[in-house]
Amino acid sequence: MDLLQEITKPHLRNDLPSLKVGEKIEVITKIFDKDNKEKFRLSSFKGIIISQKRPKQISYNFAVLKESSKLAVKQTFFYHSSLIAEIKKLGMVNQKVRRAKLYFLERKLAAKKAGE
Numbered sequence: 001m002d003l004l005q006e007i008t009k010p011h012l013r014n015d016l017p018s019l020k021v022g023e024k025i026e027v028i029t030k031i032f033d034k035d036n037k038e039k040f041r042l043s044s045f046k047g048i049i050i051s052q053k054r055p056k057q058i059s060y061n062f063a064v065l066k067e068s069s070k071l072a073v074k075q076t077f078f079y080h081s082s083l084i085a086e087i088k089k090l091g092m093v094n095q096k097v098r099r100a101k102l103y104f105l106e107r108k109l110a111a112k113k114a115g116e
Contacts (some may be wrong), residue, residue, distance in 0.1 A: 007023060008058040013080050016087050022097030023049050024090040027064060030083050042085055045075055048093055050102040055079075065106055072109035 019025065026046045033039040047056040047066030054060050065072060077084060 011058060012078060013084075016079065016084070017089055018098070019049055019052065019079075019087070021049050021052060021100060021102060022093045024093060025049060025064065026088040026090060027077055027084060028086040028088070029077075030085050045092070047073075047075075048102070048105065050074070050105055051100075065109075066101075067109055070109075070112070072106050074106060 009062045024047070026044050027115050028044050030040045031043050033041075045064060045066065047064040049062050050065045051063045052060070052064070058080055061076055062079060063074055065074050069074075
């Protein structure tokens, strides 16, 4: 295991904040141009963190859920990816989050859409 940690250590990012399930965040990512690989634009995705997987490893990822025109959109991001420019914390959903995974929020938004 020590060899694996030595190999992945230079690729770990420590410039991003620590995250918790239930936080509202804005993830700003880089989107590169198809023709010119040096040009990119920034795109933001605001939402609630609904799950995290492997938080202490190089493959740490988290899923963010947002409501876009009464439609639930879920996107998964790799925390240590070089495509993430910045992560901004915007607050908590509730002060007390008692679940490790908040998939019920996704179902609530889908049910709200179906009930219209």
